[in-house]
């Protein structure tokens with residue numbers, strides 16, 4: 001039996017959670033599954049349909065869509081269901097809203113002549129495990145976070161650690177069951193967890209979702225064995241079986257790197273072509289975080305003072321931000337750094353930028369996709385985690401010694417002289433050891449997804465398991 005025969009005939013349902021950082025890696029996984037002859041239906045809301053265009057044109061016969069309207073929710077402004085617009089505060093509301101697709105999906109399954117034998121869905125959609133149980137099919141939870149961060153999330157919802165002093169945001173919460181016993185001040189814990197109220201219907205729905213993730217038949221994670229081995233071993237014990245499939249780094253199909261996300265205002269890549277090897281610092285805080293004007297000022301000052309070459313991807317204010325207080329590039333900044341650095345507004349081809357030979361350093365908010373992309377591209381990271389799983393990610397990077405701590409938290413600012421010094425240091429000989437380490441890790445990432453690599457083996461194991 002050749003690899004391409006393994007999945008023949010099996011039909012599965014994929015359900016993404018509509019936020020940029022969640023949907024893209026799941027679509028990359030979908031591509032891998034379709035390549036292995038699995039028949040796939042993807043559930044999508046009308047406004048997110050365009051995100052699927054490249055995937056659907058690559059797999060016109062194996063992938064079909066199930067388009068269901070987003071159920072209404074008072075906390076989600078009308079029209080905000082597009083992956084690029086979802087405000088941070090909207091995450092919980094979106095999780096609740098999507099739960100209302102339970103009955104429409106149940107009907108769809110019952111009416112289908114060849115219904116899916118398994119559901120692969122984002123870990124923010126734990127209710128799909130309950131649905132799968134009712135239907136007598138298997139559910140696999142997809143984690144866009146790494147194994148370490150997932151271990152912390154599971155531990156949080158399973159054991160519900162509490163503070164001694166309910167008013168102290170700095171109180172340290174320790175995760176003794178997770179290897180290396182990570183600990184975080186309370187304010188760094190998941191915002192969804194911090195607003196949990198026992199007995200409250202919405203809170204309990206969210207908690208039940210994470211418990212359902214733990215109970216699911218399998219878990220698929222965008223990471224690779226060589227990166228997180230101790231945590232993978234731990235997680236298998238924690239969930240009580242070995243159907244934990246670590247299949248990353250999930251990256252866009254070859255040739256799709258610059259197309260993803262659409263056109264940008266500047267021609268970044270041709271600018272990079274003229275910028276020399278590994279000298280450029282790329283600055284980007286992800287698709288959700290918008291910096292305050294104060295933070296913008298500090299980053300701009302530091303970039304200017306440091307003398308480094310840079311590409312700064314600036315996210316402009318969206319829903320939930322007062323446009324006057326956020327995301328403003330200081331007046332005259334671009335003129336002052338002309339020739340040495342560029343500011344890009346709107347969408348950036350991040351994978352292509354990170355993979356470009358001239359980019360050597362990445363100031364990042366530590367979203368897991370950004371980390372996976374940077375590791376695969378062998379780029380040293382300067383870490384400034386803002387929220388959610390990003391604090392655990394930063395810890396992991398420091399443990400692996402491929403990240404240098406810059407700052408933490410969304411509501412404060414570093415000193416611009418110190419930041420300038422870090423920028424300067426990051427592209428100098430002083431960080432040679434860190435760069436060598438990230439190169440090694442990058443090679444391991446490439447091997448993992450290469451021929452006979454660990455992640456390819458995990459994908460084949462997943463496909464075989466899905467088809468049973």
Ligand SMILES: *[C@@H]1O[C@H](CO)[C@@H](O)[C@H](O)[C@H]1NC(C)=O
Pocket residue numbers: 104107108111
């Ligand atoms: C399922 O089929 C029944 C009967 O044909 C129909 O009334 C119902 O609308 C269908 N439901 C869905 C979700 O297609």
Ligand SMILES: *[C@@H]1O[C@H](CO)[C@@H](O)[C@H](O)[C@H]1NC(C)=O
Pocket residue numbers: 165168169170171172
């Ligand atoms: C809050 O917790 C931190 C860390 O455990 C501790 O250092 C600090 O004294 C506490 N603050 C108060 C007001 O108790």
Ligand SMILES: CC(=O)N[C@H]1CO[C@H](CO)[C@@H](O)[C@@H]1O
Pocket residue numbers: 183184185383384385391392394395398404405406407408
């Ligand atoms: C970069 C960063 O913020 N790292 C921190 C992550 O969390 C651990 C534990 O709280 C800290 O020790 C790190 O400094």
